[in-house]
Amino acid sequence: MNTLRHALRQLLRTPGFSLIVILSLALGIGANTIVFSWIDTILLRPLPGVRHGEDIVALLPTIDGNQVGGHTISLPDIQAYDEMDTVFAGVIGSQITPANVRIGDRHPWLFGQIVTGNFFEVLGVQALPDLGRVLHRNDTTSPGGNPVLVLSEATWRSQFGADPAIVGREIELNQHPFTIVGVVPANFRGTMSGLTADFWAPVTMHREVANFGSLETRTDRWLHSQARLQPGVSIDQARAAVTVRGQQLAETYPENRRHGAVPLPMWQTPYGGQAVFLPALRVLAVVGLVILLLVTANVANLLVARATARQQETAIRLAVGAGRRHLVQQWLTESLLYAVLGGAVGLLVTVWGASFFAIFLPESPLPAGYEFAITGRVLGVTLALSLLTGVVFGLAPALLAIGTSVLEALKAGGRTGSMSGRSHRLRNALVIGEVALALVLLAGAALCIRGSQQARQIDPGFDPSGVLVSGLRIGMNGYDEERGLVFYQQLRERLAATPGVEAVGLASWFPLGFEGGPSIGITVPGYTPTENENMAVPYAIISAGYLEAMRIPLRAGRDFTDLDDGEHPLVMIVNEALAERYWPGQDAVGRKVQTWRGEATVVGVTPTGRYRSLNEPAQPFLYFADRQGVADLNLGIALRTTGGDPRQLLPTLRQAVAALDPNVELWATLPLSEYIEAAHLVNRVATTLLTGLGVIALLLASMGIYGVMAFMVGRRLPEFGIRLALGAAPKDVAGLVLRDGLRLVALGLLVGSVGAWAAGVGLASALPGVSSHDVSAMIGVALLLTGIALLACWLPARRAMRVDPIQTLQAQ
Known part of the structure; x- marks a missing residue:
C-alpha cells in the first residue's frame, strides 16, 4: 500500500x-x-442468443471428400445426419429468404428463415415469457400444412407495436395466411451470422414462404446446416464419424455418389459475416498488435x-x-x-x-x-x-x-552517471523500434490506399455504371413456372419499349454482392477429371438481353434468344475459363456438357469475369437460359439507362410491374454500382483503419524522436556551449543534432523495411488490388517519415543553435 x-x-x-x-x-x-x-x-x-454456442458446428457439403465452396445440404441428408445421436445432440437445417408481409395497409419486406422442426430445440432458444412458444417437430408434419410463424422480439416491437396479444394473431405472408405462435428474444438473430432474421417458419412451408427447395429430393441441396456436438465429442471425432456416414449414404443412394459432408467450426464457414470479414479482421489484429x-x-x-x-x-x-x-x-x-x-x-x-x-x-x-x-x-x-x-x-x-x-x-x-549513458542507448533503441513500426503501419496504409484505387480499376467483366437492379419474387405471389415465364417476358418487353431504357435483362443472381451464387456439377464428354477434381461450376439463369444490359461481351457464338425455350434443345453460355479448362486451344461453341438436367450445348463464350470477389482467381462460370425449363421465379431485373442516374428508372419499373400485377412488390432496388460495393468492403475497412492508425503511428514516432533528441540536447548543452565558445558555427551544432537524429531514423527505416515488405506480402494475399511490389508507395512512405523526423529533430537542433556559451559555462 x-x-x-x-x-x-x-x-x-x-x-x-x-x-x-x-x-x-x-x-x-x-x-x-x-x-x-x-x-x-x-x-x-x-450465434448470439444460442445456448452454449461454442458447441455448434457448421455442416458443409463435400464432393469426393473435398470442401468445394458449396454451402448447403439436402433435407434428407440432414435428417440422416441427425440420426447420429452418439455424435450430435441434433442437426438442423435452415435457409434465409425475404418475404412480403401484409400488416394492415402496409406491405413491408421482412427477412426470415425456413427451419427444420428441431431448430429451436437444438439451439436452446426459448420464447419470451407469456409470448407463446417456439416451433416444434410437430410443426413440420405435412407440406403446406403448418402455416405458423415465430417472430423476433425486434420485429414484434417495430412492426406490431409490441402487441401483448400477438400470439394467435393471423397475418398474411406472401398472400398466404399464417398464425403467429410465439416471440423469441431480441438477442437471438438466427443462424446466418451478420444477418438478422425477422421470423421463422417451418420447413414444410417452403413453397409458401420462399417458393423453392424440395423436402424429398437428395439432389436439391438448399439448406444451410448446423449441428450441436454431444458433450465430450471433439470436432475431429465428429468429422471422422460424418465421413463414415456419408460413405454409407453414397452406397445406399446413387444421387449421393461422390457427395458427403464435413463439420467445421462456425468461424470457418464460407457463408455469413465470418467469411466476409475474416481477411480484414486478420489484418486488423496484426495492426492492433x-x-x-x-x-x-x-x-x-x-x-x-x-x-x-x-x-x-x-x-x-x-x-x-x-x-x-x-x-x-x-x-x-x-x-x-x-x-x-x-x-x-x-x-x-x-x-x-x-x-x-x-x-x-x-x-x-x-x-x-x-x-x-x-x-x-x-x-x-x-x-x-x-x-x-x-x-x-x-x-x-x-x-x-x-x-x-x-x-x-x-x-x-x-x-x-552510468545510468544516463544506458538510458540514452535504451531510448535510442526504442526510437529505432518506433520508426520501424511506424514504417510498417504507414506502408500498410499506403499499400491499402493504392490497392483500393487499383481494385476500382479491376475489370469485373461487366459495366456497373448506369444499371438499376431490382428483385422480383413472383413465386411468392402464387405464380407457377408457366405463368411466371409469361409475366417475365411481358415485363421485359414492356420495359424494353420504354424511353430511357437502353437494355433490359433478367437474372437469378447478380455478381459481386453479399449473396453467394449456386453451383452445379457437370460432366464433360472426353474429359477425364483428375483425382478429387472439383467439377462443380457456379452458374446463373439469365434471359435474352441480360448480357447486353450488363455489357458482357461475347468472345464467340451467340447470346440467348426467346427461341431458347422448353421446345428446343438445352443450351448454355460459358466463360473463357471453363472453355480453356475443358477444351484448351479449341472452339468451345457446339461442345456438349452433361448436367443434372441433361445434355446442354454451348452456344456462346463470354470473357472470364469476377463473380464472388475481386481477388478470386479465374474460375469457370456458365449461364442457362431462363425459358428452358430451369426458370427461377425469383429473378432479378437489370435495367440499363440511356444516360443519367439509373434511379430515374425506378418509377418506370414500378409502373411496368404494377400494370402487369399490382400485388407484386419490388424488392431490393438500387444501382448496380452500389450493389457491388460489397466487393470493396474489406478494402475499405482495412484502408480506413490502417490510414488512421498509420497517422497515429507517425505522431507517436515523431514524439519519440523529438523526446530523444530534446533529451540529448539537454544533456549536451555544456558541450555545445564549449563548441560555440571555441568558434563553432551554430549551423555546425545543428548539424550534429540532425545527424544523430537521422542516424536513428535511418536505422529504423532499415529495420522497418523488412517488416513493411512482409506486411505487403500479407496484405496482397488478403486484399484485392494490393501489390507487395509497390516500390513507389514504399519510397513515398519512407520519405514522409523522414520528413516528419527531420522536423522532430529540427526543433531540438534550433535550441542547440541558440545556446548562450557564457550562460551555459557559468551554470557548470
Whole structure:
C-alpha cells in the first residue's frame, strides 16, 4: 500500500506527463480491444442468443471428400445426419429468404428463415415469457400444412407495436395466411451470422414462404446446416464419424455418389459475416498488435526519460539502504497504475469505437448488422493487455534503476552517471523500434490506399455504371413456372419499349454482392477429371438481353434468344475459363456438357469475369437460359439507362410491374454500382483503419524522436556551449543534432523495411488490388517519415543553435 500511495503521488505530481502516458496507453489498448470486440462478435460469438454456442458446428457439403465452396445440404441428408445421436445432440437445417408481409395497409419486406422442426430445440432458444412458444417437430408434419410463424422480439416491437396479444394473431405472408405462435428474444438473430432474421417458419412451408427447395429430393441441396456436438465429442471425432456416414449414404443412394459432408467450426464457414470479414479482421489484429508495441515503446521512452530525471532520487534511496528489489517494485507499481488507468480509458474508447464498424457496411438488400457488446471476454482481454503492457514498459526504467551506480549518480547530479549513458542507448533503441513500426503501419496504409484505387480499376467483366437492379419474387405471389415465364417476358418487353431504357435483362443472381451464387456439377464428354477434381461450376439463369444490359461481351457464338425455350434443345453460355479448362486451344461453341438436367450445348463464350470477389482467381462460370425449363421465379431485373442516374428508372419499373400485377412488390432496388460495393468492403475497412492508425503511428514516432533528441540536447548543452565558445558555427551544432537524429531514423527505416515488405506480402494475399511490389508507395512512405523526423529533430537542433556559451559555462 505504501508503494501504491507513492505511485499515486508521483502520478499527481506530474499531471501533464501522466495524462500523455495514460492517453497513449488508452489509444493502444483501446484500439486492440475494439478489434478484439469485433473478433469476439463476428468470429467467436457468431450465434448470439444460442445456448452454449461454442458447441455448434457448421455442416458443409463435400464432393469426393473435398470442401468445394458449396454451402448447403439436402433435407434428407440432414435428417440422416441427425440420426447420429452418439455424435450430435441434433442437426438442423435452415435457409434465409425475404418475404412480403401484409400488416394492415402496409406491405413491408421482412427477412426470415425456413427451419427444420428441431431448430429451436437444438439451439436452446426459448420464447419470451407469456409470448407463446417456439416451433416444434410437430410443426413440420405435412407440406403446406403448418402455416405458423415465430417472430423476433425486434420485429414484434417495430412492426406490431409490441402487441401483448400477438400470439394467435393471423397475418398474411406472401398472400398466404399464417398464425403467429410465439416471440423469441431480441438477442437471438438466427443462424446466418451478420444477418438478422425477422421470423421463422417451418420447413414444410417452403413453397409458401420462399417458393423453392424440395423436402424429398437428395439432389436439391438448399439448406444451410448446423449441428450441436454431444458433450465430450471433439470436432475431429465428429468429422471422422460424418465421413463414415456419408460413405454409407453414397452406397445406399446413387444421387449421393461422390457427395458427403464435413463439420467445421462456425468461424470457418464460407457463408455469413465470418467469411466476409475474416481477411480484414486478420489484418486488423496484426495492426492492433503493432500499434500496441509502438505505444509501449513510446511510453517506455517517456518513463526512461523520467527515470533519468529521477536518477539522483534513486541514488539517494539506494544510499540510505533501499533495496533494489524495492525499487523494481516501485517502478512496476507506477507502470501498472498507468496501465490500469490507460486500460480504463481504453475501455471507454472501446464502448464508443466498437459500433464504428457499422459505418463500413454498404447499402444492401440484406438485413446486415451486428450488435457489438462489451462481454466478459472483452473485459478480460482489456485487463490482460493493460497488465501486460504495464509490465513490459515498466521493466525498462526498473532495470535502469537497479543498475544505478550510487557514487556516479551523486556526482554533479548524475549528469555523467552510468545510468544516463544506458538510458540514452535504451531510448535510442526504442526510437529505432518506433520508426520501424511506424514504417510498417504507414506502408500498410499506403499499400491499402493504392490497392483500393487499383481494385476500382479491376475489370469485373461487366459495366456497373448506369444499371438499376431490382428483385422480383413472383413465386411468392402464387405464380407457377408457366405463368411466371409469361409475366417475365411481358415485363421485359414492356420495359424494353420504354424511353430511357437502353437494355433490359433478367437474372437469378447478380455478381459481386453479399449473396453467394449456386453451383452445379457437370460432366464433360472426353474429359477425364483428375483425382478429387472439383467439377462443380457456379452458374446463373439469365434471359435474352441480360448480357447486353450488363455489357458482357461475347468472345464467340451467340447470346440467348426467346427461341431458347422448353421446345428446343438445352443450351448454355460459358466463360473463357471453363472453355480453356475443358477444351484448351479449341472452339468451345457446339461442345456438349452433361448436367443434372441433361445434355446442354454451348452456344456462346463470354470473357472470364469476377463473380464472388475481386481477388478470386479465374474460375469457370456458365449461364442457362431462363425459358428452358430451369426458370427461377425469383429473378432479378437489370435495367440499363440511356444516360443519367439509373434511379430515374425506378418509377418506370414500378409502373411496368404494377400494370402487369399490382400485388407484386419490388424488392431490393438500387444501382448496380452500389450493389457491388460489397466487393470493396474489406478494402475499405482495412484502408480506413490502417490510414488512421498509420497517422497515429507517425505522431507517436515523431514524439519519440523529438523526446530523444530534446533529451540529448539537454544533456549536451555544456558541450555545445564549449563548441560555440571555441568558434563553432551554430549551423555546425545543428548539424550534429540532425545527424544523430537521422542516424536513428535511418536505422529504423532499415529495420522497418523488412517488416513493411512482409506486411505487403500479407496484405496482397488478403486484399484485392494490393501489390507487395509497390516500390513507389514504399519510397513515398519512407520519405514522409523522414520528413516528419527531420522536423522532430529540427526543433531540438534550433535550441542547440541558440545556446548562450557564457550562460551555459557559468551554470557548470
